[in-house]
Amino acid sequence: MDGTKPRNRPLVLASVMLAMFLAAIEATIVSTAMPSIVADLGNFRLYSWVFSAYLLTNAATVLLFGRLADVLGRKPIFLIGISLFLIGAILSALAPTMSVLIVARLIQGLGAGALMPMATTIVGDIYSKEERAKIQGYLSSVWGISAVTGPLLGGFFVDVLSWPYVFWMNIPLxxxxxxxxxxFFKEEVESKKRSIDVVGSVWIILAISSLLIILVEGGGRLPWLSIEVSLLISLSTISFVAFVFHERKIEEPMLPLHLWSIRSIRFANLTSFTTGMILIGVSSYLPAFVQGVMERSATVAGFTLTTMSIGWPVASTLAGRLLLRIGYRRTSIMGGVSLIIGAIIFSFLSPNHGPLFAASGSLFIGIGMGLTSTSFIVSIQNAVDWKSRGIATASNMFMRTIGSALGAALLGGLLNSRLETVIQQSELSGTFDVNATNRLLREEDRESLGERAAEVLQEGLSSGLHMVYIGLLVLASVSFLFILQLPKKED
Incomplete structure (x- = not known):
């Protein structure tokens, strides 16, 4: 029920957009700063966990917070979310080690899990159906602005100030x-008894977190045939099966499984899962390549990500027009082709090509993400009635976030494994390990390595990231095959 006075709505909207900006900018601004963070804190092996931790708690709680908001109201959940987000930001800025930073990112991810659904829900509460189209444009602009400014701000903070400012900037905003x-936000909560699927949240957190550990550490610190890996595989499998059974039997599940019987939702969600992996692969590891292999500054690394950030909102706007002319399936296919082109460019990436070549790959990935994500939302919302529209849309966000979390872990595991192999096959074995790669990411540390050590580590980082980009090409191809399964007949 809307209890907000009309004169307060612009102030509520401004507050919501500010919160959305913080959550939206988090991925790109931290990605650009990560090479400097890991150069300072060390422990390169944990690089991907900084992203996985944030995405894990974000994905695992976004649906739960949405349900809690129906019971307790939007305002308390929003305030809890932003409090957790800021606590996580403060702890991240003060983190003395990578392990502490990862714990801080877990807390920050919890906050983001509440902020994103609450922002869109509050807007839906205080604006009429006729007004929402215009307001949605404002919210979309937040993503565009954060996507463009994130890499540039990250590069600026690293080059001019220091990486903790990436987190400190969250506090005043x-x-x-x-x-x-x-x-300014006043609401009246109806006293209606609703069930909260806490058990479902626990099962999905157990399933995903144990799988993340396997993907990041398997073949490295945890041998594939070890008891630990066997136990983690068992825990992940049992938790996932328990989640499915639990969701089927309760009246108000966290993720209604009947939605998956609808073809357009099933394949839109599967594609969002794989494109989520592509997205994190580009945003997490491209700065490491530009700074560690190409030996360029954090600002240049930020530029190579900015092209993706520009391509996405522009393509999203274009998709809105294309949908009316050629339909969501053909628009999605165009997006799938763009993703493959971007992934092919990355698969040929080398130090000789330079930052502009890397930026062109980012641009095509951004265009592909913009065309597909907009098409998926429209196709999903056309496939269900009003009562299911919110949870159906949230399920797509959930799948992309889970894909990003698993992608960070899987691609990080590939990188660590390749680095380890190159070091072991060189004369540096026993002197250096994967964590020595930190020193490639800062000029003065790179010079202290010595010419031969820097050469070997750069070769390992380059070939490891090449494997990551081959993985992106495989994921882009799978995404395209999923897109082709979208129904040809549209509502």
Missing amino acids: GLLAFIGIMV
């Missing part, structure tokens, strides 16, 4: 959003 919602 977050406090403004907190005060805005606290003071």
Whole structure:
């Protein structure tokens, strides 16, 4: 029920957009700063966990917070979310080690899991159906602005100030959003008894987190045939099966499984899962290649990501027009082709090609993401009635976030495994390990390695990232095959 006075709505909207900006900018700004963070804190092996931890708690709680908001109201969940996000940001800025940073990112991800659904839900509460189309444009612009400014701000903070400012910048903006919602957003919560699927959340967290550990550490610190890996595989499998059985039998599940029987939703969600892996593969590891292999600055690394960030919102706007002319399936196919072109460019990436070549690959990936994500939302919302539209849309967001979390782990595992192999096959074995790669990411540390050690580590990083980009090409091809399964007949 809307209890907000009309004169307060612009202030509530501004607060919501500010919170969305913080959550949206988090991925790209941290990606650009990560090479400097890991150069400072060390422990390169944990590089991918900084992303996986944030995405894991984000994905595992986004649906739960959505359900809690129906029971307790939007305001308390929003305030809890932004508080957790800011606590995580403070701990991240103060982190003395990578392990502490990962714990801080887990907390920050919890906050983001509440912020994103609450922002869109509050807007839906205070604006009429006729007004929402215009307001949705404002919200979309937040993603565009954050996508473009994130890499540039990250590069600026690293080159001019220091990496903790990437996290400190959240504090004043977050406090403004907190005060805005606290003071100006008034709501009346109906006292209606609703069940909350906490058990489902526990099962999915267990399933995904144990799988993440296998993907990141398997073949490295944990041998594939070890008891630990066997136990983790068993825990992940049992938890996933228990989640499916639990979701089938309860009245108000966290993720209604009947939605998967609808062809357009099933293949849109599967594609979002694989494109989520592609997205994290580009945003997480391209800065490491530009700084560690190409030996360029954090600002240049930020530029190579910015092209993806520009391509996405532009393609999303274009998709809105294409959908009316050629339909969501053909628009999605165009997006799938763009993803493959971008992945092919990355598969040929080498130090000799330079940052512009890398930026062109990012641009095509961004265009592909913009065309497909917009098409999927429209096709999903056309496939269900009003009562199921919210959870159906949330399921797509959930699948992309889970894909990003698993992608960070899987691709990080590939990179670590290849680095380890190159080091072991060289004369540096026993002197250096994977964590020595940290020193490639800062000029003064790189020079202290010595010419031969730097050469071997760069070769390992380059070939490891080449494997990551081959993985992106495989994922782009799978995504295209899923897109072709979307129904030809449209509503």
